[in-house]
């Protein structure tokens with residue numbers, strides 16, 4: 325293999341890493357922001373649900389006050405009933421007391437149903453509260469590690485750019501420009517590949533027999549895939565002793 329090809333292979337790996345890093349660093353702040361937003365939404369939802377619970381409980385207390393008012397009124401009527409002087413007055417008192425009894429019964433049922441509802445909601449909110457707190461801690465950890473990864477990635481990119489520069493400077497000009505040309509064409513993928521089973525390792529094009537023969541006979545020359553233009557190298561299989 326040409327000695328220049330090992331530098332080209334290193335450049336190829338380096339650029340692939342740079343490409344991956346760029347994509348990762350571009351998505352990292354978006355991922356972090358989305359996670360932060362989801363965590364905040366969850367907190368808001370919990371606060372709203374806690375507010376709803378308080379409002380429901382307030383209503384229950386108002387109903388209880390209403391029951392007490394009606395009970396007092398009924399007790400007063402029961403005393404007044406003794407002063408009724410006519411059948412009509414007596415009937416009117418009895419009708420009023422019966423009405424209050426029915427209304428108090430309805431309110432007591434409402435209070436009971438509400439208390440069951442509140443109990444279920446409280447249980448659900450306690451679970452949601454601890455899940456929300458756990459989520460907030462995990463989100464904070466994730467944001468810290470995303471920030472560290474971002475900084476580390478930036479440092480890595482600087483180091484990669486320096487290594488890339490020095491590798492390119494070591495290459496003869498024609499190889500450096502060949503590499504640049506291929507790099508522009510294949511931004512993320514490899515520009516150098518091994519011939520496997522007589523085919524280009526990337527585009528899979530089967531090499532012409534004469535071309536392949538030439539590669540085997542003169543391994544220290546530059547070969548480009550006739551289909552995709554990538555640099556080819558060939559390692560003769562090592563014979564296995566039987």
Ligand SMILES: [Zn+2]
Pocket residue numbers: 524525526527528529549550551552553554
């Ligand atoms: Zn090819």
